Amino acid sequence: MLRLDLTQEPRLLEIETNTRQRLGEAQRMQWLGEVAGLQESLRHIADKKQQAERLRAQADRGEAGDADLG
Template identity: 55%
Template sequence: MFPDEVITRHQQFITPRRALRDAAEYREVTADEWAAFEKHFQLRRVALGDCFRPYGTPCVHEHACIRCPQLRLDPAQTPLLDSIEANTHARIREAEGKQWLGEAAALRETLHHIGRKRLQLGAPTSPT
């Protein structure tokens, strides 16, 4: 898929860099390490799709997945996204009615992210 020149130049770049690294970094992975790696990615499946955070990194959004750019939506979960959006609108109305202005602002931010997720799917923005 890549031109031969790109592959050759990449190999020329990487080979000397690998020689500078500790040989222990290139050892075979243990069964326990591989199991931990696989488990890590099994835990990345969420209701709306999959989390594409790099391996071994914490969730900086504290699992507010709808706001996270690392979430890749599963198109089959569009009805769930619709439900979340409708609920968010209802919560905004409640927050505004009770003068919970910080809550309302945070929920409007969530709506913004819902709209961005819809764009990733190529779906039109919900009319709600």
């Protein structure tokens, strides 16, 4: 099972930036299938960012436990 590693959050932000750039190009070129796929990727990235926020909040409160990627 995959686990979210908060030290990798900067990489997640890089992936998000790259995906948004690719989405802009796909929209300009009217590559509708690519647009749909990239939008789905951005939804998953947003989910991972929310998971990271929850993990950070738990760590700040001193709660133990593992966070699984879903």
